[in-house]
Structure formats: structure tokens, C-alpha cells
Amino acid sequence: MGLMEDDREYVDGISIASELGSGSQLRKLFTRMLMTNLISRPQEVWRKSWTLLSDGILYDRRKALNIPGTGKTFVWNILYAALRSRGLIVLNVASRGIASLLLLGDRTVHSRFSIPISINEISTCNLRQGSPKAQLLKKASLIIWDETPMLNKHCFEALDRSLNDIMKTQSTHGYDIPFGGKVVVLGDDFRQILPVISKGSRSEIVGSAINSSYLWKHCKVMKLTVNMRLQNATSTSTAAEIKKFADWLLQVGDGTVKTIDEEKTLIEIPPDLLIEQCKEPLLELVNFAYPKLAHNLQKSSFFQERAILAPTLESLEEINNFTLAMISGDET
Structure with a gap:
């Protein structure tokens, strides 16, 4: 009858399974689909699903090659693996697509939580009560959100409102508390990219960051102090070069780097970076x-x-x- 010609049902099946299944399980599912010989265009199903089907491969290769990773990404993946090994559900997300590729789980916040692109102070996530995504969030024990400073605070507040709405049917005390009572780890450095406000002033940009949100008073700030790249340096000279560059970046972020004008708006770039x-x-x-x-x-x-x-x-x-x-x- 032509109902299966576009193979959409197989693509949708893989997408739905990805909400709870690991990358390895999805690859086994895809293999079974291929063995049924019912997929009319396997290449198209792969093209539309390869990001889900590839989940975990990068981590497996790094583990096989004894490449531990660096910094906060290493910490996030350790947390993820530790809880998943106990049978708990952990959602690893990042604000940008490239950053999400470094995390186990490999999803952006807009994809995972259906956060609106056009956001304001009363926005909520597009999560229907009883939907697969809502059910997944109910069962999640931990949410790890990387590169948080670069998103508008309204994104976090939208998830907070949506989680409170989802969790109120499960627990009476889970209503009107941060993120519906879910443990959320927000990661990254405020010295990096802040939210982009079109033609916004300094105060508008600062006011749109997560630490200006009503949620910030509920956050406990923890700092990473060990430079993992220095630990993995192959030689003393390489370690010294990495430390020199890292220290310079910190000085730029803290506003203590040497300036070359009276208004302190121009900084001197080291010759080796030019x-x-x-x-x-x-x-x-x-x-x-x-x-x-x-x-x-x-x-x-x-x-x-x-x-x-x-x-x-x-x-x-x-x-x-x-x-x-x-x-x-x-x-x-």
C-alpha cells in the first residue's frame, strides 16, 4: 500500500528508543531492523539517525585508547557513568551542538527539553504531561547541563517551570521547588561566552545570565582547581607551554592582563599567538x-x-x- 516507502516508522522508532536506550542498544535495534529486510532505503534511515546510532562510540574509542579526557567534560562523563552503572537515568546535555558531542548522551538542551528558540520570562518547555520526554524527566536522577553561562536565564527558568508542572503529579512536595526537586549540575566558566543580546548593553547582558536568575540563590558553587591538560602533558616543555597559556587566559578573564591603553580596553597579545x-x-x-x-x-x-x-x-x-x-x- 506504500505506507512504508519512506521508512519514517523506522526513523521514529529509533528516535523514541533513544530516550531510554544507550547508543549500543540503538545499534543492536538498527541491526535487527536491517535483518528483517523490510527497510526500503537503509542508507536514508542511517542518514536521518546516525547521530543517535553513534552515541557512545567516541567515548568507547577514548576508553580503548586510554585517553581519559580533560577538565569538566571528564568530570561530567565520570558522573554519568557512575550513576548509569547503578541503573539510574542521567541526562547529559549541552548548550551547543559541538559541546554536546563531547558528552555521553550527545544531546543539546533544546533537543532534550524542547526549550523554545524565542524565549521570554514566562516561557515553558514544549513538554506535554504523559509524553515520552516528560516520562523520561520524571525518572531522571540527575541532569548535567554543560556550557550554561552562554544561554539566557529564561531557558533555565522555562525548564524549572516545566519540571515543577511535570513533577507535581508525582509528589506533592515537588511543586514550586527548584527544577521540581531534580538534581541539576550546571557547568562552565562565566569568563567565557555570556548570552548574546542583540545590541544589548553590558547591564542587559549580565542581567540575562543564569547568576541573575531567581534560581541562582538555590545553587551551590563548586570550582575545579586542577588543570587536567597539565596532568596529561607528554613533556615538561609542553606542560610549561600549556600552563603559560592557561594562566594568560585566566588573567584575561579576570581583567588583570596587561593593557596598552589608558581606558584598559586593549590588551597585549603574546607574540607566539600572532x-x-x-x-x-x-x-x-x-x-x-x-x-x-x-x-x-x-x-x-x-x-x-x-x-x-x-x-x-x-x-x-x-x-x-x-x-x-x-x-x-x-x-x-
Whole structure:
């Protein structure tokens, strides 16, 4: 009757199973689907589901190669693994897609919690009582949310309202308490990217961060103090170089780095971080950050390990133009 021609039912089945199943279990499910010989276009089902089916592979390879990971990501994955080993449900999410790839679970907050893109002070998540996502949140013992400073505080408040609504049917005392009584770990550094407010003033940007929310008074602040990258350095010279760069970044974040103007708005960049003599500085930057880009497009780890921070939209558009030219075969 043509009801199965687009294989949508198989894609939906994998998506629903991902709410409770691990990546390994999803791959076994996909294998069984293939063995039934009923999928008309297996490549299309894979293309639409590969991010779910690949869950955990990166972690398994790092474990097999004895690569422990670094910093907070390592802590999040240890917490995740410890609770999952006891049969408990842990939801690992991140504010950005690239960051989510480093976490076990591999989901963004907007995907996992259905947080609206257009957010305000009265927004709620698109979670219906009794839906699979709502049921999953009811059963979750821990939520780990990475890169929290970069999202507007209304995102956290929307989840708080939705969790209170979901949990009120399960426990009378779970209503009107932070996140419906769920334990939520919020991670990252406020010295990094804050929420983006279009043409916003300094006070508007600061006022939109999570530490300006009514939820912040319920948070217990804990700090990571050991630089894991130094622990994994292969030589003394490498460790010294990493420490020097890490210390400089901390000084920039704390506002104590050396400035070169009276208004303290311009800082001095160390010479080893500068591209001083070249015909195309931007092209050199792209080549440095993404060597042999056209040959590495299909490798997710290639993009997980590098990024170019662009201060303005115009800079980002320039970088995109260079990148597209390189991919199309114009790289030199």
C-alpha cells in the first residue's frame, strides 16, 4: 500500500528508543531492523539517525585508547557513568551542538527539553504531561547541563517551570521547588561566552545570565582547581607551554592582563599567538585551525578539537567564505 516507502516508522522508532536506550542498544535495534529486510532505503534511515546510532562510540574509542579526557567534560562523563552503572537515568546535555558531542548522551538542551528558540520570562518547555520526554524527566536522577553561562536565564527558568508542572503529579512536595526537586549540575566558566543580546548593553547582558536568575540563590558553587591538560602533558616543555597559556587566559578573564591603553580596553597579545607576516592573515588562520579541511569533513573529532572565535558577524562571514573556497578546491 506504500505506507512504508519512506521508512519514517523506522526513523521514529529509533528516535523514541533513544530516550531510554544507550547508543549500543540503538545499534543492536538498527541491526535487527536491517535483518528483517523490510527497510526500503537503509542508507536514508542511517542518514536521518546516525547521530543517535553513534552515541557512545567516541567515548568507547577514548576508553580503548586510554585517553581519559580533560577538565569538566571528564568530570561530567565520570558522573554519568557512575550513576548509569547503578541503573539510574542521567541526562547529559549541552548548550551547543559541538559541546554536546563531547558528552555521553550527545544531546543539546533544546533537543532534550524542547526549550523554545524565542524565549521570554514566562516561557515553558514544549513538554506535554504523559509524553515520552516528560516520562523520561520524571525518572531522571540527575541532569548535567554543560556550557550554561552562554544561554539566557529564561531557558533555565522555562525548564524549572516545566519540571515543577511535570513533577507535581508525582509528589506533592515537588511543586514550586527548584527544577521540581531534580538534581541539576550546571557547568562552565562565566569568563567565557555570556548570552548574546542583540545590541544589548553590558547591564542587559549580565542581567540575562543564569547568576541573575531567581534560581541562582538555590545553587551551590563548586570550582575545579586542577588543570587536567597539565596532568596529561607528554613533556615538561609542553606542560610549561600549556600552563603559560592557561594562566594568560585566566588573567584575561579576570581583567588583570596587561593593557596598552589608558581606558584598559586593549590588551597585549603574546607574540607566539600572532600571525604577523603573511599575505592573507585570515586564510592563514583558517589553514592553521583547520588543516586539510576538505579531507576531514566527515570526521566529527576534527571539529570537536578546534574552533575559531569571531568577534563580529562580518568576521564570521569572511571566515565562512574562505572555508567554502577551500572545500570547493581553491585551497592553496
